[in-house]
Amino acid sequence: MAEEKKHEMGHEFLARLGKTRLRPGGREATEWLLGNVDFSADTRVLEVACNMGTTMVALAEAHGCRITGLDMNPKALEKARENIKKHDLGDVIDVVEGNALALPFADASFDVVINEAMLTMLPRENKAKAVAEYFRVLRPGGILLTHDVCLRARDEEHAAELRAGISRAINVNVDPLSEEMWRGIFTGAGFDIEVQTGDMTLLDPVGLVRDEGFDGAMNIIRNGLRTENIERFRKMFNFFYDHNKEFSFIAVVSQKPV
Numbered sequence: 001m002a003e004e005k006k007h008e009m010g011h012e013f014l015a016r017l018g019k020t021r022l023r024p025g026g027r028e029a030t031e032w033l034l035g036n037v038d039f040s041a042d043t044r045v046l047e048v049a050c051n052m053g054t055t056m057v058a059l060a061e062a063h064g065c066r067i068t069g070l071d072m073n074p075k076a077l078e079k080a081r082e083n084i085k086k087h088d089l090g091d092v093i094d095v096v097e098g099n100a101l102a103l104p105f106a107d108a109s110f111d112v113v114i115n116e117a118m119l120t121m122l123p124r125e126n127k128a129k130a131v132a133e134y135f136r137v138l139r140p141g142g143i144l145l146t147h148d149v150c151l152r153a154r155d156e157e158h159a160a161e162l163r164a165g166i167s168r169a170i171n172v173n174v175d176p177l178s179e180e181m182w183r184g185i186f187t188g189a190g191f192d193i194e195v196q197t198g199d200m201t202l203l204d205p206v207g208l209v210r211d212e213g214f215d216g217a218m219n220i221i222r223n224g225l226r227t228e229n230i231e232r233f234r235k236m237f238n239f240f241y242d243h244n245k246e247f248s249f250i251a252v253v254s255q256k257p258v
């Protein structure tokens with residue numbers, strides 16, 4: 001177990017501390033994204049990188065829509081299944097283990113695809129591949145909602161330093177892009193886009209309370225301060241605090257032309 005913890009990626013560590021939203025702009029960015037879609041019980045939704053199913057459960061409770069969740073991590077899917085069962089939503093949500101780069105779904109089979117805090121983790125060529133898959137499985141007029149980490153670097157050298165720094169802080173190689181590069185990923189796949197950016201709230205105290213409620217935030221901080229977690233928690237917290245002007249979230253609403 002100690003060995004397993006040493007290799008834990010940042011989002012796995014935060015999930016173990018009790019965090020349920022593992023994305024840079026938190027609940028606010030997700031709500032902006034979801035607010036761009038007119039959901040109904042007939043909307044067919046795919047969430048790629050659904051992890052423990054936080055967004056799927058909230059969406060199904062609010063609109064009763066049918067949702068398929070896909071993630072490549074079987075442990076996260078186990079938590080998603082428990083979460084779905086706890087909320088008695090097994091008749092509208094199902095989950096599948098799979099890879100965003102080769103979705104096991106037919107062309108044009110969804111109205112909406114949601115994908116938060118995953119593209120940042122992929123190498124550049126795979127970002128384009130995943131987005132091409134989302135384009136393929138969406139019906140004409142369908143909508144892709146994404147939420148990622150965006151760089152506000154002065155130049156390429158600064159960008160490379162920031163990429164290396166964030167990868168060390170969260171213990172996984174990630175490749176966040178500038179706003180212009182992110183825009184290019186979606187327009188390059190053929191989407192029409194609308195973009196919002198804002199401060200990263202993943203670990204800031206106000207963002208924690210907004211995302212997890214007061215008790216949830218206190219619980220995460222208490223867990224983070226435990227002897228076995230404190231070094232890791234401090235490293236992540238300090239990195240995001242020290243670089244809060246150099247990173248932002250980017251939320252993108254992408255529409256497949258009719």
Ligand SMILES: C[S@@+](CC[C@H](N)C(=O)[O-])C[C@H]1O[C@@H](n2cnc3c(N)ncnc32)[C@H](O)[C@@H]1O
Pocket residue numbers: 011020021022023048049050051070071072073076098099100101115116117118121
């Ligand atoms: C940072 S977490 C974000 C989880 C969730 N979307 C959220 O915002 O709270 C990234 C998730 O992406 C999943 N993931 C990473 N690469 C993937 C891929 N190629 N296909 C499917 N899931 C992937 C991981 O297993 C993990 O659950």
